[in-house]
Amino acid sequence: MNENAGRHLQFDDFLLLVGKLNYTWTNTESLLIHFIAGLSEVDKETATVIFLTLNTTRARIDLVERLAKLDRVPSDQRTAILDITGRILGQAKLRNxxxxxxxxxxxxxxxxxxxxxxxxxxxxxxxxxxxxxxxxAAAEDIEAAIKALALINHAIWKIIQQFDFPR
Structure with a gap:
């Protein structure tokens, strides 16, 4: 057996963990489509075009935050959405x-x-x-981020339902 096999297996395990982080991140970020639809008062298809046209997470979050800050948005809705976008951004450094x-x-x-x-x-x-x-320690940080993103994902779905955003 190759003496490096164990080391490569550990690195492969780490890459699988990074892949799970990416999956969790992308899945959660895509839920911003529902926020864009609800806040912009457009259908989900239009919101998807807007989401895909913005090619960075930062641009997508900026759009959602700016829409949430419009005067017509109720304060409870604004607070809930800005809390979520802040939580997403809190995970961005590690993901990046x-x-x-x-x-x-x-x-x-x-x-x-x-x-x-x-x-x-x-x-x-x-x-x-x-x-x-x-x-x-790095693996533990990634595992913690995956758990945090899963919680964010569930919180986003609650907001989508609470404010009856397009699904």
């Missing part, structure tokens, strides 16, 4: 860490880590290549 990175290893194929593919402009310098190890 594992979706906008490269995975790196040492020369022996050990010590897996992520390297963030982002440049941070500072006053007079650049910061890039922020690295995070793929260890038990």
């Amino acid at each position: 860490r594992y979706n906008h990175c490269i995975y790196a290893f040492d020369a022996d194929g050990d010590n897996p880590r992520t390297i963030l593919m982002r440049i941070a402009d500072r006053k007079d310098t650049l910061k890039m290549g922020q690295s995070h190890p793929l260890n038990d």
Whole structure:
């Protein structure tokens, strides 16, 4: 048996966990379509076109938040929706860490880590290549995010039903 097989299996398990995070994220983000439909007073098909036209999570959440802040939106509806969008954004940093990175290893194929593919402009310098190890703590963070997103997903469905948004 190849001595690296156990290490590769652990990395594969980690990638499966990242895949589950992506699935949970995408499934939950797609529920914003119902918020767009309800707040814009359009059918779900039109809201889907709007959702797909906006090609980033940030743009989709900005739209939902701006629609929720319109004067005509009841305050209880606004509060519920802004709470949910804040909770989604609270999970975005971790999700982005594992979706906008490269995975790196040492020369022996050990010590897996992520390297963030982002440049941070500072006053007079650049910061890039922020690295995070793929260890038990990282896996626990992802598992916690998956659980949090599942709770957010259920809360969104309650709001959709409470305010009778298009389904």
